[in-house]
Amino acid sequence: MEEIQLYLEEAKELMQKAVNHTVAELLKIRAGKAMPNLLDGIMVAYYGSPTPLQQVASVTTPDARTLTIKPWERNLINEIERSIINSDLGLAPQNNGEIIILTIPPMTEERRRNLVKQAKNECESGKISIRTVRKETNESLRKLQKEGASEDEIKRAEDSVQKFTDSYSAKIDELLVKKEHEIMTV
Structure with missing residues (x-):
């Protein structure tokens, strides 16, 4: 169904925006290097x-x-x-x-730990945005089901949304691992 495809495309787009925003926020966290x-x-x-x-x-x-x-x-x-x-x-x-x-002064161990905490918070915010997109998309899909879309189509679409959610959340996890390594490397 065309409407389902539109919801899936929009979900993907919004999840990518959440990842991009997280990347931008992580760039603002300085890791002791002059940038x-x-x-x-x-x-x-x-x-x-x-x-x-x-x-x-x-x-x-x-x-x-x-x-x-x-x-x-x-x-x-x-x-x-x-x-x-x-x-x-x-x-x-x-x-x-x-x-x-x-x-740029060298960072203390405590400062590094605080920056890692800050990075984790930014990444968690990104993941929350992704989960919010999943929830809203699934609600829209259920409305389509009530309007007559087949249960199988909706189930497949919800599975796709979950795959997107897992995929984009994994991207954010990778960002956190890289940032944590960058911060903790003296």
């Missing part, structure tokens, strides 16, 4: 309006522990520095008048 995406959430007041840091400066990683930020307009350097200080990154920027240098 430009560490600054993704930083907004800078650019002529009075909050603008993402990446739109007003270039961010590079000269080595594994350092980020350098070079504003495209020199007058923004103090504004960028202030934004970093006011963020929840806990980093102390060094400003030499032309660029800002951020040194």
Whole structure:
């Protein structure tokens, strides 16, 4: 039945979005290495309006522990520095008048464990989203059954939804294993 196919396609799409969102959230958890995406959430007041840091400066990683930020307009350097200080990154920027240098401190064991916990929470949120999609899709399929779709077709569709759920949940588990390894590797 065409409607069943549409529900299955939509379920797949939504589950993939949950995985993609989890990937994006895990990228924000820094593992002690200097990565430009560490600054993704930083907004800078650019002529009075909050603008993402990446739109007003270039961010590079000269080595594994350092980020350098070079504003495209020199007058923004103090504004960028202030934004970093006011963020929840806990980093102390060094400003030499032309660029800002951020040194990423090595992480303590306790900090690593907290980051692993944070990663686990993000992954669990992703899996909850996937299970929610499964529940909503199955409810929609049952409505179709009440509207006259055959019980066998609905049962097969529900089995497919469960396979999607297992598959996408496994992807999130793999993401967690990789992230945990990244965080715990000194």
